[in-house]
Amino acid sequence: MPDSLTAAAPPDVREAIEAAYRAHYGVLEYVVVQRFRIPDADVRPLIHDVFVSYIRHRPRIRDPRAWLLGAAFNSSRQYWRGRGREEDLSWPQTVAGIAAVADDVARRVDVSTVLRRLPRRCREVLRLRFYEEYSSEELARHFATTVGYARKMVHRCVLNARAMFERMAGARS
Amino acid sequence: MTGDHYDDPELLAYAEQQAGLPEGMESHVEKCQQCMKRLRSLRTFTALLQDTNVHAFSRRFRNGQREIDEFVSLAGGRVSTDSEADETFELLNRLGPEHWMSWLTDHPSARTRGLAERFISEARRGLNDRPERGLQLLDLAVEVANSLRDVFEIAECRGNVEVQRASALRHLGQYPAALEATEAAGCFLSHLPAPTFDLAFVGWARANVLFSMTRYAEALPLIRDVERTFLSFGDPYHAARARLLEASILCEQGDTPTAEGIYRDLLRYFEGDEDQEMIARLTCNLSDCAVRRDDAVTAQSLARKATALFTALGRPSEVTRLRWSLGHLLLRQEQFDAALLELRPAAADFEQRGMITSMGEVSLDIAEIHLRLGEWDEAQTLAVHLAGVFLKADAPQHHAQAYAALRTAVESRSATIELIDYVRGYVASAENEGRLFEPPPLRSLGPQDNHK
Numbered sequence: 165m166p167d168s169l170t171a172a173a174p175p176d177v178r179e180a181i182e183a184a185y186r187a188h189y190g191v192l193e194y195v196v197v198q199r200f201r202i203p204d205a206d207v208r209p210l211i212h213d214v215f216v217s218y219i220r221h222r223p224r225i226r227d228p229r230a231w232l233l234g235a236a237f238n239s240s241r242q243y244w245r246g247r248g249r250e251e252d253l254s255w256p257q258t259v260a261g262i263a264a265v266a267d268d269v270a271r272r273v274d275v276s277t278v279l280r281r282l283p284r285r286c287r288e289v290l291r292l293r294f295y296e297e298y299s300s301e302e303l304a305r306h307f308a309t310t311v312g313y314a315r316k317m318v319h320r321c322v323l324n325a326r327a328m329f330e331r332m333a334g335a336r337s
Numbered sequence: 338m339t340g341d342h343y344d345d346p347e348l349l350a351y352a353e354q355q356a357g358l359p360e361g362m363e364s365h366v367e368k369c370q371q372c373m374k375r376l377r378s379l380r381t382f383t384a385l386l387q388d389t390n391v392h393a394f395s396r397r398f399r400n401g402q403r404e405i406d407e408f409v410s411l412a413g414g415r416v417s418t419d420s421e422a423d424e425t426f427e428l429l430n431r432l433g434p435e436h437w438m439s440w441l442t443d444h445p446s447a448r449t450r451g452l453a454e455r456f457i458s459e460a461r462r463g464l465n466d467r468p469e470r471g472l473q474l475l476d477l478a479v480e481v482a483n484s485l486r487d488v489f490e491i492a493e494c495r496g497n498v499e500v501q502r503a504s505a506l507r508h509l510g511q512y513p514a515a516l517e518a519t520e521a522a523g524c525f526l527s528h529l530p531a532p533t534f535d536l537a538f539v540g541w542a543r544a545n546v547l548f549s550m551t552r553y554a555e556a557l558p559l560i561r562d563v564e565r566t567f568l569s570f571g572d573p574y575h576a577a578r579a580r581l582l583e584a585s586i587l588c589e590q591g592d593t594p595t596a597e598g599i600y601r602d603l604l605r606y607f608e609g610d611e612d613q614e615m616i617a618r619l620t621c622n623l624s625d626c627a628v629r630r631d632d633a634v635t636a637q638s639l640a641r642k643a644t645a646l647f648t649a650l651g652r653p654s655e656v657t658r659l660r661w662s663l664g665h666l667l668l669r670q671e672q673f674d675a676a677l678l679e680l681r682p683a684a685a686d687f688e689q690r691g692m693i694t695s696m697g698e699v700s701l702d703i704a705e706i707h708l709r710l711g712e713w714d715e716a717q718t719l720a721v722h723l724a725g726v727f728l729k730a731d732a733p734q735h736h737a738q739a740y741a742a743l744r745t746a747v748e749s750r751s752a753t754i755e756l757i758d759y760v761r762g763y764v765a766s767a768e769n770e771g772r773l774f775e776p777p778p779l780r781s782l783g784p785q786d787n788h789k
Contacts, residue, residue, distance in 0.1 A: 173413020181409045189401055197397070198390035212404065213530030219412045220493065221534055230571020231534075237569060238533035255569055262571040272394070275385045279395035294386040300355075315355065319346040326382045 184228055185215070187336075190273040191229075191266060192236045199269075200240035200253055210239050230262045271333075278328045286321040293318050342369060348376050352383065415451070422451030426459070437477060445484065453481040453494040461501050466654040468508035469691045475502050489529060496525030496535065503542045510694025510733060512550045519543035537566040541579055548586055551766055557586045577606050581618065588626065597626040617646035621659055628666050636666055657686040661699050673706045680706075693726055697736060697764060704743070705757050713750055720747040736764050738774035746776070 173181075192211050196202045202210055214235040218225065225231045237255045244251040256262050279287055292298040292306060304314040343351070343362060351358055351366060366372045385391060425447050429437050441448060456478035460471040475498050482494035499522035506515035519542050526535040540563040547556035560582045567576035581603055588596035600622050607615035624639035640663045647655040664679030680703050687696035700723045707716035724744040727737040739760045746752035759777040 173409045174416060177413045177416050178409045181412045182405050185401060185405050185408060193397070194390075194394055198394060210531075215404075215408055216411065217529070217531035217534060219408060219415065220529075222412065225572075226574060227571050234570030234572070235531050235534065238566070239531045242533065257565060257568040259571050259573055272385060272388060272391050275382075275388075275391050276395040276397075279392065290386055291392060294383070295389060295392040315350065315353075316346070319349045322349060322379075322383060322386070323345050325386070326379070329382065 181219070184218070184232070188229055188232050189215075190277070191269045192232055194269050194273050194276070195233060195236050195265075196240055198272075200237070200244075200251070202240055202243060206243065210243060211236065214239055227259065229266050230259060233262055233266055270336075274329055274332050275325070277332065278325050281328065282321070282325060286324060289317050289321045290325060342372050342375075345375065345379065348372065348379055349383075352376060352380055418449045418451035419454070420451075421447075422449060422455040425452055426455045434473070438480070441477070441480065448481045448484045450482075450485055450487075450490040450494055453478045453485070454497065456481065457494070457497050457501055460505065464501065464504050464508055465652065467690060468505040471505040472502065472509075475505065492525045492528040493535075496522045496529070496539070498522075499525060500538055500542050503546055507546050507549050508692060510549075510692070510736075511731075512546055515546040515549075516543065519546060533566060534570060537563050537575075540566075541582070544579075544582055548582060548589070551589070553586050553590050557583065557590075560586065573606075574610070577603055578615065581615070581622070585622065588622070588629070593626050593629045597623065600626065613646060614650055614652070617643050617650060617652075617655070620646060621655070621662070624659075625662060628662070628669075633666060633670055637663065640666075653686070654690060654692070657683050658695075660686075661695070661702075664699070665702055668702055668706060671709075673710060677703065677706060688726060693729070693732055694736065694764070697723060697727065697740060698761065701757055701761050704747070704752075705754060708752060708754060708757065713747070716747050716752070717744075720744040720752075733764075735772060735774060739763050742774055742776050 189211065192214060193207060196207050196210060197204070214232060217235055218228070218232055221231075222228075234255075237253060241251065241253050244253075256265060279290065282290070289303070289307075292303060298306065300311050300314050300318070303318065304311045307314060307317070309317075343359075343366065347359070347362070348366070351362060366376060429440065432440060456474045460474035460478070463474075464471045478494060478498045482491055482498065485491050485494065499518045503515045503518035503522065506512070506518060519539055522539045522542065523536060526532050526539060529535060540559055544556045544560040544563065547553075547559065560579055564576045564579045564583065567573075567579060580599060584596040584599035584603070587599070600619050604616065604619040604623070607619065620639050621643035624636045624643060627633075627636035627639060640659050644656055644659045647653075647659065660679040660683040664676045664683060667673075667676035667679065680699055684696050684699040684703060687693070687699060700719060704716055704719055704723075707713070707719065720740070720743050724737070724740045726732070727740045743752060743756065743760055746756055756777065763774065
């Protein structure tokens with residue numbers, strides 16, 4: 165193990181790295197998994213390498229979020245090339261374009277987090293309604309209730325989820 | 338409803354086009370800005386809930402604390418190693434370079450990645466002005482790097498050394514060796530985790546060497562690829578710096594208008610960034626474009642502005658290059674005395690810095706002036722000196738042959754402007770490396786013709 169892995173970190177470094185990880189890991193993971201289709205077993209090592217590279221270049225990086233996303237894109241492309249596949253991974257070439265991708269992905273990561281944190285029944289309602297595309301009638305049958313109540317359940321769960329989502333977005337900004 | 342507006346459950350039902358909606362709801366929502374805004378927001382949110390990726394992602398589990406601790410430790414280690422290296426380097430500076438190697442031998446614990454990087458950054462800082470000293474510093478960095486324990490740290494340091502070595506060798510006109518250095522850099526750095534950003538710097542260094550070798554057709558796609566890589570990292574700063582080379586290549590290929598447009602765009606960008614060095618460099622390049630447009634007034638004005646900027650920045654070799662550009666311009670305008678006032682100190686300065694390739698090219702401009710003025714004695718003194726300088730062991734052999742041939746021609750009073758032009762083209766082309774110099778077929782062009 166190199167000396168650098170056993171050294172104590174100054175508080176400002178800990179704060180900066182922890183903040184970068186917490187702010188961006190989820191977005192990187194989402195991009196790598198959902199957009200670039202990296203197999204599960206290789207996701208964590210790939211993002212790990214991206215963060216190590218980020219730490220090496222930190223002094224000359226002006227926009228950490230864009231840089232980390234760009235590194236994830238380039239590493240994913242290399243990943244597929246290394247396996248003999250020229251995947252067509254489209255990626256913006258402007259700061260504004262990358263920011264738009266990052267914002268969009270961050271929203272989706274937040275909704276994923278909301279889904280994870282919701283009470284189990286609500287999570288189930290939203291999954292069946294939006295992921296499995298159950299109709300109100302199918303939901304009513306599934307939960308052995310009336311169609312009207314099934315609709316109310318969906319509305320309540322959507323609004324709970326959105327309230328949680330807005331609290332998360334507010335806390336981040 | 339709440340007040341005059343529908344509440345969220347009603348708007349959700351409306352969004353889902355459910356049956357049994359309140360009468361008049363549709364016309365109200367279409368006219369009411371507040372309800373419409375909330376409806377859009379709900380639709381955006383439910384669209385996110387419909388994204389199957391979002392649901393799939395919500396089932397992933399992670400606990401990153403262990404990983405965070407590892408990254409914090411890695412980053413903290415680098416910061417503390419860098420800080421210790423700064424102190425070590427200050428101490429070494431007080432000792433003087435001749436004692437550095439023995440001090441490092443006596444203090445093995447000081448041999449860290451940070452110190453190797455400190456040597457590399459010191460070498461980079463002085464590459465333009467003292468490339469030979471830069472190479473010495475890079476050799477020290479290799480010594481330190483080779484004693485590191487972590488293979489990734491060794492690869493990182495050795496790769497960064499080779500990137501800078503390529504630049505130093507390019508400044509010294511040793512282009513094939515510079516290309517080899519970029520290949521070595523690529524080999525080392527490609528072993529690092531997620532190396533694309535590192536490799537962009539290798540590509541950049543290589544494109545610079547190819548540019549210096551006048552291999553523009555290879556340099557151009559390479560530097561454009563480097564720009565795209567920087568942009569993919571959301572890094573317009575490095576992309577803009579790399580674009581400067583793209584414009585310089587276009588300029589050398591004869592596309593002055595496009596190059597000038599790019600220089601102007603870049604100048605605006607770097608003025609916004611208050612990057613004085615890039616402002617100076619771009620001003621210098623715009624001056625060169627003006628030369629190519631035969632706009633001598635603008636060229637001289639921009640060159641003087643760039644000189645002032647480089648002087649303020651403490652970049653003497655850049656000032657020397659500008660003197661050369663200005664002297665060359667004055668030569669083309671047949672203002673020979675004024676040209677000599679710029680070219681002579683430029684040649685002397687390049688020679689003193691060990692940048693003999695550049696010194697040789699400036700000397701050709703001076704020789705041309707002497708020939709045009711029929712000053713054979715001065716031309717002979719210059720040609721003898723020039724050929725002598727290139728007898729040095731590390732001088733490119735094909736340059737040495739060319740300058741020896743020029744000396745012979747001047748001594749026999751048979752040298753012509755045509756021969757000088759030929760030598761200029763010959764030494765500028767790296768393709769002549771390793772080939773015997775063959776003088777151009779002589780045609781009758783006596784000294785009297787040179788006065789025209």
